[in-house]
Amino acid sequence: MDAREMKIKAAEAALTHVESGMRLGIGTGSTAEEFVRLLAEKVAGGFRVEGVPTSERTARLCVELGVPLKSLDELPELDLTVDGADEIDSSLRLVKGGGGALLREKIVAAASDRVIVIADESKLVETLGRFPLPIEVNPFGLVSTRIAIERKAARLGLTGGLTLRQSGDGEFTTDGGHYIIDASFGRIPDADALSNELNSIPGVVEHGLFLNMASLAIIAGPAGARTLQANR
Numbered sequence: 001m002d003a004r005e006m007k008i009k010a011a012e013a014a015l016t017h018v019e020s021g022m023r024l025g026i027g028t029g030s031t032a033e034e035f036v037r038l039l040a041e042k043v044a045g046g047f048r049v050e051g052v053p054t055s056e057r058t059a060r061l062c063v064e065l066g067v068p069l070k071s072l073d074e075l076p077e078l079d080l081t082v083d084g085a086d087e088i089d090s091s092l093r094l095v096k097g098g099g100g101a102l103l104r105e106k107i108v109a110a111a112s113d114r115v116i117v118i119a120d121e122s123k124l125v126e127t128l129g130r131f132p133l134p135i136e137v138n139p140f141g142l143v144s145t146r147i148a149i150e151r152k153a154a155r156l157g158l159t160g161g162l163t164l165r166q167s168g169d170g171e172f173t174t175d176g177g178h179y180i181i182d183a184s185f186g187r188i189p190d191a192d193a194l195s196n197e198l199n200s201i202p203g204v205v206e207h208g209l210f211l212n213m214a215s216l217a218i219i220a221g222p223a224g225a226r227t228l229q230a231n232r
């Protein structure tokens, strides 16, 4: 089974948790897009859902495939969000934001009763941090914010390169008009402490640590999809 087939397996399993009539948060990334494709087939067959997309990219795909959309202001409370992740640990703590949609993804996840994360097994880690942590920052005061991130992280014993994400010939800009700094810490032993420190920096808009948000992870490997439950 190749990587795409594994993503489809995880997306298929997630779809079994979706009921007609649900208000659905719809994630961003290649795995979430497999979910959108399968969802669109169900919608074409008469299945009724209202989706809130977590990015302009996901919104475009949903419109193209005929998945009905609402804004989060129209549907401020959601039954379920299905989204991908860049890393997942055994407590279902996540690193997200590889696709640059972390802010909307976190807002949508927080507005959802349940969050199901779908991924292939390459995303499972013992300790978060191998994937560079995306930190969304306001362009104003970028240098000061970067220094603050370095200092706060160093206090937690975290060092590593901070890279301003690029796209084409300029800075990558999020749907909210912000920049992303990718922090290559290698290992984040205390994700709660890092989350609190990052949240205390005014120029940090949001970061990619999604702690205590996922209720279920559906992980696909060559043998098929398995489910991991959050133990909280």
Ligand SMILES: O=C(CO)[C@H](O)[C@H](O)COP(=O)(O)O
Residues within 6 Å of the ligand: 027, 028, 029, 030, 031, 032, 083, 084, 085, 086, 095, 096, 097, 098, 099, 100, 101, 102, 105
């Ligand atoms: O957080 C995300 C986007 O901001 C994605 O969910 C994450 O990057 C995983 O993407 P993919 O399924 O393509 O590996």
